[in-house]
Amino acid sequence: MGVIFPNKKPRSAEAVADSPGAPSPAQPAHEPPAPAERADREAYALRLIEFIRAESSGGRLTSLSTLASRFPTPEELSKELGFSIASVIAEGPDASDLKKMEGSSDAWYFSESTITGSYALHLLRTEEKDPLMLIAETVRDESRIYPRPTDLTFFTDPPFSMNERELSQALERMELRPDMSDIKRCAASNGATYLYSTKYLGETLAETLAEWIEVGQKQNP
Amino acid sequence: MKDFPEKREGESWFEKPRSRKDFLKMAGGSIAGLLVTASLAGAGKWEDSEAKELRVWAIPSGVIVQDPSRCVGCKRCEFGCSTRNSGKMSSELSRIKVSRNLNYGVYGVTAAYAKADGQMGNFRIVAETCRQCEKPACGNACPMNAIYADARTGARVVDVKRCVGCGKCVQACAWNLPTVDPETRKTSKCTSCEGDPTCVKLCPTGAIRYMDYKEAENLLWGADANSGATVVSGATT
Amino acid sequence: METFGYTGKILRVNLSTGSVYTDDTLKYKEFIGGEGMSMKIMWDEVPAGTHPFAPENKIIFGAGPLCGTGAPCSGRTNITSLLPSSPFHGIASSHMGGYFATELKYAGYDLIVIEGKAASPVWLRIEDEKVRIEDARWMWGKGIFDTQAMVASFMGKEAQVAAIGQAGENLVNLSVIRTGTSHSAGGHGGVMGSKNLKAIGVRRTGSVKIAASGKDWLELDSYMMSIIGANNQMVVPSTPQPWAEYSDKGSRWTGRKGLFWGAANPPVETGECDPHDMQSVGLRTMKAIFDLGAGAEKYTVRMGGCSHCPIRCHSQLKIPQLEKYGLDPYVANTCVGWSGPRGVMCYGIKDFDGNTGPDAGIVGNAIGTTLADDYGVWCNYAQIGRDLKYCYEKAVFKRVLGAEEYASIPWNKLLNGDATFYFDFYERVAFKKGEFSHIADGSYWIAQRWNLGEDYWNDKNGKLWTRGGYPVHHSNEAGAQVGALISCFSNRDSQNHSHMNFIGSKLPVALQKEIAGEIFGSPEALDAPAVYTKMNVYKARFVKYSLVRSMLHNSLTLCNWMWPMAVSPLKERKYRGDTSLESKFYSLATGMRMSEKELDEMAAKCFTLQRAYTIMQMNTVDLRNAHDQTTEWPITPDHAKDGTDIPQFTPGSIQMERSDMELGRTMVYREFGWDETTGAPTRSYLESVGLKDVADRLAAAGLLPG
Numbered sequence A: 001m002g003v004i005f006p007n008k009k010p011r012s013a014e015a016v017a018d019s020p021g022a023p024s025p026a027q028p029a030h031e032p033p034a035p036a037e038r039a040d041r042e043a044y045a046l047r048l049i050e051f052i053r054a055e056s057s058g059g060r061l062t063s064l065s066t067l068a069s070r071f072p073t074p075e076e077l078s079k080e081l082g083f084s085i086a087s088v089i090a091e092g093p094d095a096s097d098l099k100k101m102e103g104s105s106d107a108w109y110f111s112e113s114t115i116t117g118s119y120a121l122h123l124l125r126t127e128e129k130d131p132l133m134l135i136a137e138t139v140r141d142e143s144r145i146y147p148r149p150t151d152l153t154f155f156t157d158p159p160f161s162m163n164e165r166e167l168s169q170a171l172e173r174m175e176l177r178p179d180m181s182d183i184k185r186c187a188a189s190n191g192a193t194y195l196y197s198t199k200y201l202g203e204t205l206a207e208t209l210a211e212w213i214e215v216g217q218k219q220n221p
Numbered sequence B: 001m002k003d004f005p006e007k008r009e010g011e012s013w014f015e016k017p018r019s020r021k022d023f024l025k026m027a028g029g030s031i032a033g034l035l036v037t038a039s040l041a042g043a044g045k046w047e048d049s050e051a052k053e054l055r056v057w058a059i060p061s062g063v064i065v066q067d068p069s070r071c072v073g074c075k076r077c078e079f080g081c082s083t084r085n086s087g088k089m090s091s092e093l094s095r096i097k098v099s100r101n102l103n104y105g106v107y108g109v110t111a112a113y114a115k116a117d118g119q120m121g122n123f124r125i126v127a128e129t130c131r132q133c134e135k136p137a138c139g140n141a142c143p144m145n146a147i148y149a150d151a152r153t154g155a156r157v158v159d160v161k162r163c164v165g166c167g168k169c170v171q172a173c174a175w176n177l178p179t180v181d182p183e184t185r186k187t188s189k190c191t192s193c194e195g196d197p198t199c200v201k202l203c204p205t206g207a208i209r210y211m212d213y214k215e216a217e218n219l220l221w222g223a224d225a226n227s228g229a230t231v232v233s234g235a236t237t
Numbered sequence C: 001m002e003t004f005g006y007t008g009k010i011l012r013v014n015l016s017t018g019s020v021y022t023d024d025t026l027k028y029k030e031f032i033g034g035e036g037m038s039m040k041i042m043w044d045e046v047p048a049g050t051h052p053f054a055p056e057n058k059i060i061f062g063a064g065p066l067c068g069t070g071a072p073c074s075g076r077t078n079i080t081s082l083l084p085s086s087p088f089h090g091i092a093s094s095h096m097g098g099y100f101a102t103e104l105k106y107a108g109y110d111l112i113v114i115e116g117k118a119a120s121p122v123w124l125r126i127e128d129e130k131v132r133i134e135d136a137r138w139m140w141g142k143g144i145f146d147t148q149a150m151v152a153s154f155m156g157k158e159a160q161v162a163a164i165g166q167a168g169e170n171l172v173n174l175s176v177i178r179t180g181t182s183h184s185a186g187g188h189g190g191v192m193g194s195k196n197l198k199a200i201g202v203r204r205t206g207s208v209k210i211a212a213s214g215k216d217w218l219e220l221d222s223y224m225m226s227i228i229g230a231n232n233q234m235v236v237p238s239t240p241q242p243w244a245e246y247s248d249k250g251s252r253w254t255g256r257k258g259l260f261w262g263a264a265n266p267p268v269e270t271g272e273c274d275p276h277d278m279q280s281v282g283l284r285t286m287k288a289i290f291d292l293g294a295g296a297e298k299y300t301v302r303m304g305g306c307s308h309c310p311i312r313c314h315s316q317l318k319i320p321q322l323e324k325y326g327l328d329p330y331v332a333n334t335c336v337g338w339s340g341p342r343g344v345m346c347y348g349i350k351d352f353d354g355n356t357g358p359d360a361g362i363v364g365n366a367i368g369t370t371l372a373d374d375y376g377v378w379c380n381y382a383q384i385g386r387d388l389k390y391c392y393e394k395a396v397f398k399r400v401l402g403a404e405e406y407a408s409i410p411w412n413k414l415l416n417g418d419a420t421f422y423f424d425f426y427e428r429v430a431f432k433k434g435e436f437s438h439i440a441d442g443s444y445w446i447a448q449r450w451n452l453g454e455d456y457w458n459d460k461n462g463k464l465w466t467r468g469g470y471p472v473h474h475s476n477e478a479g480a481q482v483g484a485l486i487s488c489f490s491n492r493d494s495q496n497h498s499h500m501n502f503i504g505s506k507l508p509v510a511l512q513k514e515i516a517g518e519i520f521g522s523p524e525a526l527d528a529p530a531v532y533t534k535m536n537v538y539k540a541r542f543v544k545y546s547l548v549r550s551m552l553h554n555s556l557t558l559c560n561w562m563w564p565m566a567v568s569p570l571k572e573r574k575y576r577g578d579t580s581l582e583s584k585f586y587s588l589a590t591g592m593r594m595s596e597k598e599l600d601e602m603a604a605k606c607f608t609l610q611r612a613y614t615i616m617q618m619n620t621v622d623l624r625n626a627h628d629q630t631t632e633w634p635i636t637p638d639h640a641k642d643g644t645d646i647p648q649f650t651p652g653s654i655q656m657e658r659s660d661m662e663l664g665r666t667m668v669y670r671e672f673g674w675d676e677t678t679g680a681p682t683r684s685y686l687e688s689v690g691l692k693d694v695a696d697r698l699a700a701a702g703l704l705p706g
Helices: A035-057 A064-070 A085-090 A117-127 A131-145 A164-174 A203-219 B020-031 B076-086 B137-141 B168-172 B198-202 B213-221 B228-233 C025-031 C034-045 C100-107 C144-155 C189-194 C214-227 C278-283 C287-292 C294-299 C320-325 C336-344 C358-375 C383-393 C396-400 C403-408 C411-416 C421-430 C435-441 C443-449 C481-486 C509-520 C537-556 C581-590 C596-618 C658-672 C683-688 C692-700
Strands: A098-102 A107-111 A183-187 A193-197 B045-047 B053-055 B062-066 B147-149 B156-158 B179-181 B186-188 B208-212 C009-014 C019-024 C058-062 C077-082 C091-096 C111-115 C122-127 C130-135 C160-163 C176-179 C183-186 C197-203 C300-304 C314-318 C330-333 C464-466
Touching: A035 A064, A035 A085, A035 A098, A035 A107, A064 A085, A064 A107, A085 A098, A098 A117, A107 A117, A117 A131, A131 A164, A131 A183, A131 A193, A183 A203, A193 A203, B062 B213, B076 B198, B076 C214, B137 B147, B137 B168, B156 B186, B198 B208, B208 B213, C009 C025, C009 C130, C019 C025, C019 C130, C025 C034, C025 C596, C034 C058, C034 C077, C034 C091, C034 C111, C034 C537, C034 C596, C058 C100, C077 C100, C091 C176, C091 C596, C100 C122, C100 C160, C100 C197, C111 C122, C122 C144, C144 C160, C144 C197, C144 C358, C176 C189, C189 C197, C214 C581, C287 C294, C287 C300, C287 C314, C287 C336, C287 C358, C294 C300, C294 C314, C294 C358, C320 C358, C330 C358, C336 C358, C336 C383, C336 C421, C358 C421, C383 C396, C383 C435, C383 C443, C411 C421, C421 C435, C435 C443, C481 C537, C481 C658, C509 C537, C537 C581, C537 C596, C537 C658, C581 C596, C596 C658, C596 C683, C596 C692, C683 C692
Parallel strands: C009 C111, C122 C197
Antiparallel strands: A098 A107, A183 A193, B045 B053, B062 B208, B147 B156, B179 B186, C009 C019, C058 C077, C058 C111, C077 C091, C091 C183, C122 C130, C160 C176, C160 C197, C176 C183, C300 C314, C314 C330
């Protein structure tokens, strides 16, 4: 007997305001293209935008380099003064839901209609392939926003999905980084290890919260 | 298949006069060479070899199917159905029947209830939904011809002005799905909510679907069927 | 005359005389329904000093005007009576979910009031207007599951049944009334047993009418469904999700890709559960892994719950290993329905082969839950396990049990984590075998009987909140003084989640404080976890809101484990909910237009009536000192590792402080309009809400303040 109703993946098509994603840098000014060229430009932009949206629906970011390799720029467009894929998207058909985040060596797009800025930031930090920064920045965010310490398993679960060895190596190396001296460990009585940032949480509070999350909550269902 | 005479121009297949064009529009997509290709000599009826009157029914475009693996027994389907269609809340009047099988399954209480279908056993909840049968026993049993096929959806619906609440439709249905409202003395049955079923929209786990009739046939009738009626009809689940 | 929301009929049954008649619900409409109306009936008809097991006591099964209308989360049954485990047999309510209350409404009744005592075991058979008292001799002695099946075999498979097990029959204080597969109302089982009433079966063909059009009603339902979150109105997923700004590992919104109802056929993936997807609301709360750990995924057939609730917080499991223990493999429950029995195995659980680990815990736990649910034993909100541990470790059992009885108890099983201990434990308790069985008398009575000293009450690990013998239940760990004070006002464990359904939303604290400011007047109403501040008037307002809403929900009836909707999962609403939804549903259902404030005031009046009854029962007006005090441990500072005190209101401490709590009580009394010294309702307040007769009766007994 097969599955009658496989799980759907519905996504909200509503645009949502106020993404906390990194702002894109100002685009260089240049002359608007002639009408015939504009149609080609728009068609190209639409392909890029639709791809970004489709990827976003699947919970994925799209990098500029991916766009460049999957959608080679038409020759006429690439000859334009000040041309860039980023500008094509920015000036393309209404794409107010698209947000761009600058990574260290690439830029990343997502649609705010299907991914929140917070989730996109998790994905960006994963893409950067710098596990120390990923851990430190995430822990600082959690200690600031909620505020709460962060369980180590947060990093081995999706969307980070680090493996145990990767994680423990990163933690060891972090201890040697002066710029990460605010990241400390604490433990709950069941052995679970948590990280917190001293910029936002004190030791006693971090320990109390870790104990509450791991043990207290279960004892007070 | 019997050799039926050609349908005359302007003749209708049903009690309510319909144009040939309407009929084809309604039935064409799902027929696939089945059933009603014949013409009639009268107002939608003819006699078979046993001199019994038969009516001709268009195939509905869709039918509601419930998936017991996803049903959580919340009864929002029953609430939505009876609210929209009867203007009051009642499990009894709901056209999708969950309550009747909720605790002890289709077969009811047995000594082995702890492992049988139902909340009190293996947690399997089988709802019974109107099959919008190709040859609806309810409609064919109605002495007032109060049940007819909706022009747009083909769902077998009740004309309450004609209905006298005799309950023959309830008895005729193999699953006793129509219900006579004791307050109005009119019967009620699933209309598919004009092709946009309320039960489907209100189900919080997506356990109810409005499916193309042909697609649903196997689920409701065939060896792969999941729903309760098929258990009644003897097919295995 | 057509009634809307209400059926208009109260079913009254006198088991002594066999008389069955109906009364008019609407004469009590200013008490809303359910618990409110029950309080009024008890006030009018059951004198203080009545014993819970006396025929003169009444037990009232209450539905409210929203029950049966299909409003989201409106399937609860309220049960009000005198409570056997309370030191003064305090008036109290228990609640069970399932489908009983909606069936009662469709059968044509808003409440059932049962009094008297049958000469021999009976069950009550309700089929619309046909109500009979039937012979229960063949049911008496049976467990709750078989009892329900027997009733259904008489009445038809659609019948919904409320029943007691052997524990209720034997007048065990800690016993339940149960319905369906997993829904328990704790504490009143013995009351039914004392009346020789084994079960109530309801079969219905009727309907509930609403004043509004079906279209308007469905629109309001749709609006509420857009705001609803997961269990306990947690509005943040437990894992990062693309649609979510926030996540919290402690959230009950556990649905995600790769998490399945593993024993469904075929397995059902819970999936991403975007809050805009109305067809995944019931997949958000995969409670089995929340209650029992990751190992429970493979046992989960589905989630279940109550009538007309889309949330489904009861885990329905198939555990094949149970058959090794001679039990059926299907078991269901939620929350303390699992952890209560688990607490009885206070040294852990090993599996059949002696292994520990998550699966061992699940299988063993399921044995306890199954037995408790069949015998109908209550856990006193998991207190029974703590009392067991205390009495074992402090050698109380050694002292109070005879040598022979002590030796007959399989202590080695308890110590070694052998879950077959449950078979012995629950049988002793349900059948009142030996002195040991008094462990199920309730903490106050145990302390009396076995001379447990002050260290019993003041043991922090014991978690007893008041001298009434009830434990922590979202108390000081839940919003500082807010939870702490809420827990002081009931005659049992507080059973109040009004505050939890906001405090526990899992939104960042800053955002919650903003919302608290909008609801209660200042962000100071809500403290950050473990960063507690002194008492203030906004917290007092939060306390009153919580007490009032709990009474309101138990009167309407709505599920207080979901309502009120203070928050929502929607970023576009800035996570705001709508606390006026109760009044919107009430107005549309009944046609009696009521604002949020007006409905809250009606509920406050019902709560005050409960207070007045408690005064009569305790025969003192000084509830502040006689009733509303905590034990010592909640108001004692913690100690640092070096033994010094950690002062209260230091970050990291969740302890309360004595004078601060007294101030809190004063502020709450003031919010209610009660006397600020004693916490008793004043004549002027009572008269202002139309309870002059209550004031007069209290005055005649010398129990009005001032």
